[in-house]
Amino acid sequence: MLAPVPTYDLYGENRTRRPDFWLHCETIASRSSAHQWEIGRHRHESFQQFLYIRNGSGDAILSASTVTLVPPCVVAVPPGVSHGFRFSRDIDGMVITLVAERLRLTAGLAKRPGDWLSTPRMIPLPAGEDADYLDETFSRLFAEFEAQRASRNDLVEAYLTAAILILGRLAGADSSGAAGDVNLARVEALKDLIGRHFRDQLPAEAYAKLLNLSPTHLNRVVREVTGMSVHDLIMARVVDEARRALVFTTASVQAIADGLGFSDAAYFSRCFRKRTGQTPRQYREAERASLRQVESLVE
DSSP states (O other): OOOOOOBOSSTTOOOOOOTTOOEEEEEHHHHHGGGTTEEEEEBOSSEEEEEEEEEOOEEEEETTEEEEEOSSEEEEEOTTOOEEEEEOTTOEEEEEEEEGGGSTTTTTGGGOTTSGGGSOEEEEOOTTHHHHHHHHHHHHHHHHHHHTOTTHHHHHHHHHHHHHHHHHHHTTTTOSOHHHHHHHHHHHHHHHHHHHHGGGTOOHHHHHHHTTOOHHHHHHHHHHHHSSOHHHHHHHHHHHHHHHHHHHOOOOHHHHHHHTTOSOHHHHHHHHHHHHSSOHHHHHHHHHHHHHTSOOOOO
């Protein structure tokens, strides 16, 4: 019988109680050198990881596959996936670890099986503007994380969001042909509108009108691209914001419901439970208990 794959917060670390951790950034060498340049197979329950490798060599074990690292590249590892690495001693790069639910682009990956981020992979970075931009962006992210200046969370999140969007292009997320490109653009435009208006509780028909599409056509496009209805997409954004508020603010459930455009906190709680399996209070208690156990790496 195969030995079970251990679950860590960060490889080789024990849990502690720092509740405000959502992202950690370090050089690959700083951790792997302490383990003879080899990171044994393990998994993270709630962390998304990106390894940016500039130079060096090695192998990545992603689920049941072994991938040869060809720098420059980025290795994306979603939550729950067993993985391990072997690095050469001249490895040059960094690893970014974040609480997946904290960032909009990585939240809810288990429910998005078609998303490029939901599958572990190595993404080669061919020479060009995108590779240069990613190198600069990752460097700035690392510097901002290390400096611990005021407002660094906003900058780090912006750098990380930009990097993930560009990695999605390089991973082929937008290579489904002309019709696919148009539909993807429509869905991205819809997501942008939802991001601006979700607190207003606009119905799906209102978004269709803003996009100059019939409600039926918009719903078909959204289902083709995401597997969800327009209403589901709207509610996913609402619930995502509710999750953040529940975990990262002290606002009452009533105040959060009001801020999200719900006139009735009980209805808000029913909607939230339908999509998460927990009431808002249960979710807040469970997530805060989990965060208290996350390794403290930010002094």
